[in-house]
Amino acid sequence: MLKIGIIGTGSIATLHVQGYQRFEQECEVVALCDTAPGKAATRREELGVGQARAYESVEEMLAAEHLDLVSIATPPSTHAALTVAALRAGVDVLVEKPMAPSLADCDAMIAAARENGRILSVVAQNRFRDDTATLKEVLDSGLVGPVSHVQVSSAWWRGLPYYDLWWRGTWESEGGGCTLNHAIHHLDLTLWMLGAPRSVTAVLTNAAHENAEVEDLSVAVLQYDRALAEVTSSVVHHGEEQAIVVQGRHARVSQPWSVVADVAQPNGFPAPGGDPARVAEIEALAAAHRPLEHEGHAGQICDVLAAVRDRRRPAIDGEDGRRAVELVTAIYEAGIERRTVDLPLSPEDPYYQAGTLVERAPRFFAKTASVPDQAGAISVGGSPAAR
Missing domain, CATH: 3.30.360.10 (Dihydrodipicolinate Reductase; domain 2)
Known part of the structure; x- marks a missing residue:
């Protein structure tokens, strides 16, 4: 059972959680993180993952949990730092579009995935x-x-x-x-x-x-x-x-x-x-x-879960997001x-x-x-x- 964390609990996080819930035999959302005080705890019930632990610090979540994969659903300017932190912590990453606001950030994310032997996928659900x-x-x-x-x-x-x-x-x-x-x-x-x-x-x-x-x-x-x-x-x-x-x-x-x-x-x-x-x-x-058996976010999440399990390249990787x-x-x-x-x-x-x-x-x-x-x-x- 793959353990999933969600970083960022705004509106788009709903699509990620719903996507993971389509594959409840393969994965479980065990942690939510949002830097807004109390937001992750409040959103647990709304998202239908009341059992998930809530954090207000990404560093604390990564240190406390044994995660296999995180979804990053935060504002674009934060994507690079959060992605690199998760990859360096040994966690695979699915990051929302756009990958990052600059090519320098994109390249830093790709390098972190390569150097740490982790999987990086960028949302392109269409x-x-x-x-x-x-x-x-x-x-x-x-x-x-x-x-x-x-x-x-x-x-x-x-x-x-x-x-x-x-x-x-x-x-x-x-x-x-x-x-x-x-x-x-x-x-x-x-x-x-x-x-x-x-x-x-x-x-x-x-x-x-x-x-x-x-x-x-x-x-x-x-x-x-x-x-x-x-x-x-x-x-x-x-x-x-x-x-x-x-x-x-x-x-x-x-x-x-x-x-x-x-x-x-x-x-x-x-x-x-x-x-x-x-x-x-x-x-x-x-x-x-x-x-297709699954469309949209659920379709991409299905592919990413398989990539994490089989240790293969996802259908959409960091290079695709960078392009x-x-x-x-x-x-x-x-x-x-x-x-x-x-x-x-x-x-x-x-x-x-x-x-x-x-x-x-x-x-x-x-x-x-x-x-x-x-x-x-x-x-x-x-x-x-x-x-």
């Missing part, structure tokens, strides 16, 4: 979904042909109170705005499906949240060898209609699910009726997708410096270090409120591609 898995299977099949253009709409909506929470809305504590903390889901999927781009251009703004320093809207263009991908990152889109649309030479496929395949008349214009045979072949491949942060970093650098940024980023790039964003990023507005906690449930978007 890879564990039937709709995204189906889209990847179709792209991998080659039926759409070489990719020419991709539109990624990471469209979320958050009201002004969202940024009143103490750690949100500043470059120092949140590490960034919607590009880092919301669109990283879709950016990870873009990397998973297409690989890393050669270069990035971007613009950033704060269009609707006068109580936050950080951006609430960015638009980036990713340059591949011949293809382009447009990525909109937003918390200003009413309805949260999220989508990934992939245009290939032979067909277009997208989630929410849609397939279109055009063929040319002799003059190059699209022929009426398109290519029904190719559409049928793609639809048949999609229909043959074998549903997503590298792409976000390139978007920020391109938007702030107003130039095209080539990938990969080197350790000599100023934006590799943690302090550069804090130093150079624009403060669109001043953060005007700082509350310790907020009531209400987490909502995760209005379309299947949002969850």
